[in-house]
Amino acid sequence: MSAGSGSLPRYLVQRILLVIPMIWVLLTLVFLLLRVAPGDPVTAMFGGKLDAHAVALRRHQLGLDQPLYVQYFHYLGEVARLRFGHTLSDNRSIVDVIRDNGGATLTLTVGAFIFALLIGIPLGLLAGRRRDSLPDVVIRLFGVVSYAAPIFWVGLMLVILVSPTGWPTFGIASAETQFTVPTHTHILLVDAIISGSGAATLDVLKHHVLPCVTLGLLLSGVFIRLVRVNLLQTLGADYVEAARARGIKERHVVRRHAFRNALVPVVTIIGLQVALTLSGAVLTERTFNWPGLGNQLVNYINQRDYPAVQGLVTFFAVVVVVASLVVDVVNAIIDPRIRY
Amino acid sequence: MFGRLLSPIRGTTGFARWILVAGLVLTGVFLVFAIFAPWIAPYDFNQYQAHGARFPKMAPPSGNHWLGTNDQFFDILSRIIWGARTEVKVVLISVAFSVVIGAPLGLVSGFVGGWWDRVMVFLMDAIYAFPSLLLAIVFSFLLQGPLGGGTLAAALSLTVIYIPQYFRVVRNTTVSAREATYVEAARAIGARNGTIMTRYVFGNVIGSVPVIGTLNAADAISTLAALGFLGLGIQPTVASEWGYDLSRALDDAAAGIWWTALFPGLAIVLLVTGLTLVGEGLNETINPALRKRKLIRAVLPAGGPLTEDEQEVTA
Numbered sequence: 001m002s003a004g005s006g007s008l009p010r011y012l013v014q015r016i017l018l019v020i021p022m023i024w025v026l027l028t029l030v031f032l033l034l035r036v037a038p039g040d041p042v043t044a045m046f047g048g049k050l051d052a053h054a055v056a057l058r059r060h061q062l063g064l065d066q067p068l069y070v071q072y073f074h075y076l077g078e079v080a081r082l083r084f085g086h087t088l089s090d091n092r093s094i095v096d097v098i099r100d101n102g103g104a105t106l107t108l109t110v111g112a113f114i115f116a117l118l119i120g121i122p123l124g125l126l127a128g129r130r131r132d133s134l135p136d137v138v139i140r141l142f143g144v145v146s147y148a149a150p151i152f153w154v155g156l157m158l159v160i161l162v163s164p165t166g167w168p169t170f171g172i173a174s175a176e177t178q179f180t181v182p183t184h185t186h187i188l189l190v191d192a193i194i195s196g197s198g199a200a201t202l203d204v205l206k207h208h209v210l211p212c213v214t215l216g217l218l219l220s221g222v223f224i225r226l227v228r229v230n231l232l233q234t235l236g237a238d239y240v241e242a243a244r245a246r247g248i249k250e251r252h253v254v255r256r257h258a259f260r261n262a263l264v265p266v267v268t269i270i271g272l273q274v275a276l277t278l279s280g281a282v283l284t285e286r287t288f289n290w291p292g293l294g295n296q297l298v299n300y301i302n303q304r305d306y307p308a309v310q311g312l313v314t315f316f317a318v319v320v321v322v323a324s325l326v327v328d329v330v331n332a333i334i335d336p337r338i339r340y
Numbered sequence: 341m342f343g344r345l346l347s348p349i350r351g352t353t354g355f356a357r358w359i360l361v362a363g364l365v366l367t368g369v370f371l372v373f374a375i376f377a378p379w380i381a382p383y384d385f386n387q388y389q390a391h392g393a394r395f396p397k398m399a400p401p402s403g404n405h406w407l408g409t410n411d412q413f414f415d416i417l418s419r420i421i422w423g424a425r426t427e428v429k430v431v432l433i434s435v436a437f438s439v440v441i442g443a444p445l446g447l448v449s450g451f452v453g454g455w456w457d458r459v460m461v462f463l464m465d466a467i468y469a470f471p472s473l474l475l476a477i478v479f480s481f482l483l484q485g486p487l488g489g490g491t492l493a494a495a496l497s498l499t500v501i502y503i504p505q506y507f508r509v510v511r512n513t514t515v516s517a518r519e520a521t522y523v524e525a526a527r528a529i530g531a532r533n534g535t536i537m538t539r540y541v542f543g544n545v546i547g548s549v550p551v552i553g554t555l556n557a558a559d560a561i562s563t564l565a566a567l568g569f570l571g572l573g574i575q576p577t578v579a580s581e582w583g584y585d586l587s588r589a590l591d592d593a594a595a596g597i598w599w600t601a602l603f604p605g606l607a608i609v610l611l612v613t614g615l616t617l618v619g620e621g622l623n624e625t626i627n628p629a630l631r632k633r634k635l636i637r638a639v640l641p642a643g644g645p646l647t648e649d650e651q652e653v654t655a
Binding site: 021022025026029030033034044144145147148149150152153156157159160163164169170275276278279282283286287297298301302304309313316317320321324 | 462463466467469470471472473474477478479481482485558562565566569570571572583586587589590593594596598601602604605608609612613616
């Protein structure tokens with residue numbers, strides 16, 4: 001009965017308060033890693049290219065000549081005001097980078113989730129429904145391989161298969177579309193729709209197909225496995241047994257009673273995949289030259305731009321923590337059993 | 341010695357045995373590649389000519405080069421075989437390091453308890469919640485400077501990801517072992533904390549490590565390849581690495597050159613699948629919860645499909 005004793009508001013407040021230390025630990029980790037670790041950002045980037053005076057000036061501008069604890073509190077204060085600093089290589093605000101490149105990552109991941117759900121849920125239900133049949137074995141094998149196959153390799157294979165047909169395999173849109181669509185929301189797909197140009201919208205959508213399928217295949221493996229196991233569990237549950245005993249047709253039992261309850265945990269699963277999706281997005285963007293945040297991060301890493309890496313990694317950390325919070329809150333509202 | 345090594349296989353039946361054997365065979369092939377690379381591989385991993393003649397550039401698979409050559413004139417089969425050595429080396433180092441760091445931390449944390457334990461759990465959970473690839477990216481970014489882009493830098497970047505997993509498992513088993521009767525008995529005869537931890541608890545909590553080890557090894561292969569693909573892994577001059585080869589294949593893919601991408605990727609898929617199967621198979625043999633299932637099945641007269649369902653589900 002202890003599970004039911006906690007009230008929903010109390011749980012929500014507790015859960016939200018827990019976010020603060022979580023983010024603090026992550027931010028401290030990021031700071032320690034990127035600031036205290038060997039090497040100085042300015043020298044790492046401009047070593048040999050700038051004279052000592054110019055290096056000292058840059059260091060001063062970045063506040064790197066201040067004591068470490070001053071830098072640390074400055075960093076925390078900036079992040080609290082949602083300011084993630086500036087890049088060193090092209091002197092952009094990280095917020096601008098997130099605004100300009102975040103849209104591409106957003107549409108990629110949303111598209112991938114839609115594809116994964118469309119594929120994963122029906123296949124998972126089928127596999128669970130016809131346990132140990134040939135479809136089940138094939139679907140489970142697909143689940144194993146989708147986990148074992150590197151996402152960038154899957155992307156490469158799709159490019160090789162698709163490129164003879166002339167279907168777009170690189171970038172988010174053709175050069176013409178990118179040039180003509182006016183920027184409103186910084187999300188190219190939305191901007192193309194707003195512009196009212198059917199050709200531009202179709203072009204952007206076409207470019208989305210391969211990257212979304214690639215990232216979606218990775219996620220679908222997870223969905224298949226979990227939906228299948230959940231269905232097996234619900235099919236053996238008492239209330240399903242009771243429905244059978246009442247003489248309800250097996251088809252109805254499965255559709256009405258088992259499927260629905262098997263799908264509830266999918267909400268949790270979606271939330272738990274945020275970290276996996278971010279990792280997958282970095283690799284997918286690299287494979288398809290997708291102008292998203294992951295691609296940008298790798299670019300800045302290759303330029304050894306410490307402040308940019310720190311800013312973007314900080315942003316990712318905040319996203320992960322906030323996403324897990326949202327999932328827990330949604331779960332608590334949906335499922336009254338989850339309160340502690 | 342050999343008989344003891346094989347005992348887990350003999351203890352299995354049916355599907356679990358099949359999984360374990362298939363996994364061991366797959367993993368074994370790559371281990372043989374790794375150990376005997378200089379004798380098996382037709383050429384060196386960065387060899388672009390033989391007998392005074394240059395290899396052809398991006399040649400499709402043929403009698404001379406079974407899996408073709410890439411844009412740097414290298415023989416792809418040789419790079420895959422040498423690559424196995426790189427992967428095995430990195431994975432062994434990273435798994436060893438994460439066990440050596442994570443397991444004692446978990447042991448102490450679970451045994452001591454109190455605020456130290458809480459802080460450690462919170463810290464490890466924070467690391468665990470972070471996208472593992474990003475963590476590896478940040479670490480290889482940092483380590484490439486001081487350590488160079490070699491095997492050690494790559495292995496240490498992976499180590500960080502897996503420490504929390506060993507910490508968690510060992511800590512949780514330690515917490516329950518701490519209250520066990522044999523620990524109480526040890527305390528009663530006046531054993532000190534250090535002695536109890538190393539002599540009594542350690543042996544009992546270390547049993548779950550091999551399973552996580554193999555599953556981590558599978559994950560480590562994927563992550564190492566991902567780092568290589570992003571250009572953050574092992575530098576191409578140091579050793580052959582499958583992920584790096586795939587990043588080079590990126591430019592060829594749209595031109596219809598498939599062999600530079602297909603084969604290194606297949607190597608990754610096969611090795612990762614092999615290690616995953618070994619992990620799953622070991623899990624079924626070592627994990628007491630799953631072992632019990634087998635006993636139930638043996639007792640039941642001709643277990644119908646329904647009982648099997650239930651058993652699998654509870655597992």
